């Protein structure tokens with residue numbers, strides 16, 4: 001009897017008594033491991049919990065995730081940034097170069113990707129939430145606003161060509177609120193199709209927040225919105241503004257995600 005003939009009864013036997021044997025040794029398990037790389041047993045991080053996400057608008061596509069970050073994660077990001085803040089820049093429309101502008105008056109700094117375990121944990125949670133790979137993201141930028149500091153209405157997609165060479169357009173933005181703000185500092189979408197349906201009398205909104213659909217910064221919450229339509233054209237509804245801080249201070253962290261690999265561009 002040849003080797004192959006022996007194999008057939010062995011196969012049937014295995015299938016009857018060890019039905020999981022073939023699934024475990026197939027590629028399925030490997031795929032499952034590689035898709036969502038959430039670190040386990042991290043004392044800082046939350047597990048990824050999609051039940052805490054609400055969709056706030058379709059035009060633009062925007063979603064709010066309550067308590068995306070733990071207080072410890074928020075405080076950790078502020079600690080890493082607070083001695084390294086510099087004036088925030090904007091990309092020049094034609095050249096794409098970073099320039100100072102009165103449109104944007106916050107202070108900020110860039111962390112490194114995968115800088116430590118806490119940051120790596122947040123980056124993989126962002127990837128699990130957005131279904132976008134970690135390598136498409138820029139390093140997180142931590143921002144500090146106080147006394148009237150703001151970022152006037154703008155889009156996160158680029159108007160210049162130079163900034164699209166690495167990774168293409170920015171497709172999505174995640175704004176993470178690292179502190180509560182006593183007054184002002186809301187994120188507002190002036191073009192949102194539902195801007196008139198948001199009741200503005202209930203909360204203590206600033207005048208700026210009343211211009212559109214607004215999100216009040218709450219420590220640990222994260223706002224995700226898309227700058228491109230699903231068909232990859234620019235979504236002008238994604239225009240947004242960081243309202244001036246009126247009382248207190250605002251800390252936030254931003255993650256911009258591109259349509260292609262940002263770490264190792266082709």
Ligand SMILES: *[C@@H]1O[C@H](CO)[C@@H](O)[C@H](O)[C@H]1NC(C)=O
Nearest residue numbers: 090091092093094101103159
């Ligand atoms: C850049 O271009 C956009 C779109 O054309 C325009 O709305 C914006 O005002 C321009 N920004 C500056 C600083 O010129």
Ligand SMILES: *[C@@H]1O[C@H](CO)[C@@H](O)[C@H](O)[C@H]1NC(C)=O
Nearest residue numbers: 228229230231232233234235
């Ligand atoms: C892309 O999608 C947007 C939003 O649905 C739509 O307004 C636009 O016409 C589409 N453009 C193309 C070229 O398909």
